Amino acid sequence: MTAAPMLFEWQEKAMSASTEEIEQTLKQDPTLSQIERREVFGLLGRWLGGALAGATVLKAGEALASSASTNSKRRHRYGMVIDTRRCVGCRACVVACKAENKTPPGVSYTVVVDHVVEPRIDDKPLFMTKPCFHCEHPPCTDVCPVSATYKRQQDGIVVVDYDRCIGCRYCMTACPYSARWFDFNENYPAVAEQTPYAAVPSPEYNQFRKREKGKSPVGNVRKCTFCLHLQDEKGEYNRAEGRWPACAKTCTGKAIHFGDLNDRNSEVYRLLRERTAIRLKEELGTEPNVFYLI
Ligand code: SF4
Numbered sequence: 695m696t697a698a699p700m701l702f703e704w705q706e707k708a709m710s711a712s713t714e715e716i717e718q719t720l721k722q723d724p725t726l727s728q729i730e731r732r733e734v735f736g737l738l739g740r741w742l743g744g745a746l747a748g749a750t751v752l753k754a755g756e757a758l759a760s761s762a763s764t765n766s767k768r769r770h771r772y773g774m775v776i777d778t779r780r781c782v783g784c785r786a787c788v789v790a791c792k793a794e795n796k797t798p799p800g801v802s803y804t805v806v807v808d809h810v811v812e813p814r815i816d817d818k819p820l821f822m823t824k825p826c827f828h829c830e831h832p833p834c835t836d837v838c839p840v841s842a843t844y845k846r847q848q849d850g851i852v853v854v855d856y857d858r859c860i861g862c863r864y865c866m867t868a869c870p871y872s873a874r875w876f877d878f879n880e881n882y883p884a885v886a887e888q889t890p891y892a893a894v895p896s897p898e899y900n901q902f903r904k905r906e907k908g909k910s911p912v913g914n915v916r917k918c919t920f921c922l923h924l925q926d927e928k929g930e931y932n933r934a935e936g937r938w939p940a941c942a943k944t945c946t947g948k949a950i951h952f953g954d955l956n957d958r959n960s961e962v963y964r965l966l967r968e969r970t971a972i973r974l975k976e977e978l979g980t981e982p983n984v985f986y987l988i
């Protein structure tokens with residue numbers, strides 16, 4: 695059987711069978727090795743909590759063309775291109791993000807999902823770091839009753855206005871990628887014990903808010919901002935100067951590439967032109983600005 699019909703068959707199974715049933719069937723199927731890595735991605739959605747379901751393969755160049763019409767007036771279109779073949783699952787990005795944004799327990803702007811498929815289809819488990827995708831058409835912003843969360847006109851970054859947010863969490867429900875977190879005022883011991891670490895406020899949005907019970911962002915929804923506080927006054931980042939999203943700056947496997955998808959000279963533009971990529975849940979029309987190379 696060729697790969698495409700086989701994939702279709704497996705997608706059918708994934709729609710109706712339980713996780714255990716699928717894994718059991720996969721173990722018994724000697725033909726799995728014929729399925730190319732990119733095609734297996736669609737199946738993995740079922741096993742990774744639904745976050746990856748509906749991944750559609752974008753051939754080289756298609757990724758850039760797919761949403762070019764929606765951002766022609768924007769100065770920048772910041773996005774990420776994440777190379778799943780380079781990610782080693784070390785989670786340095788998760789730690790770097792926490793250190794940069796000083797997020798409390800229960801709030802993690804990026805996570806790494808992983809899964810091992812048996813029999814092995816590659817030389818390692820599949821790891822995918824998953825920040826907010828800063829979607830072109832973000833369903834999270836549409837549902838906010840007080841317009842506290844919105845997509846910035848100048849660069850497409852989706853933000854939360856902590857002074858407006860009433861903590862209703864509608865946006866968390868609307869996000870199909872589970873990219874939003876609620877701040878329940880939990881604190882790491884270093885903060886609770888009022889150490890010097892606690893005295894340094896988070897630089898998020900360049901607001902440097904002191905962490906105090908009952909005051910924003912406690913009681914707000916929080917999310918990845920592509921570390922926009924590191925932009926200069928023109929709204930630009932600079933990797934050489936260290937003004938670059940913490941996860942991309944720290945990635946040990948050099949899997950996370952960040953940049954302006956509108957810039958034809960950028961690394962992200964080049965990668966999407968040369969490699970095959972996917973975005974998650976394409977069928978929803980959200981048009982994420984985070985792509986995965988496969
Ligand atoms: Fe909104 Fe979720 Fe898209 Fe981020 S990933 S822009 S939170 S819908």
Ligand code: SF4
Binds near residue numbers: 838840862914
């Ligand atoms: Fe808007 Fe805040 Fe409610 Fe989210 S939690 S929908 S940002 S008010």
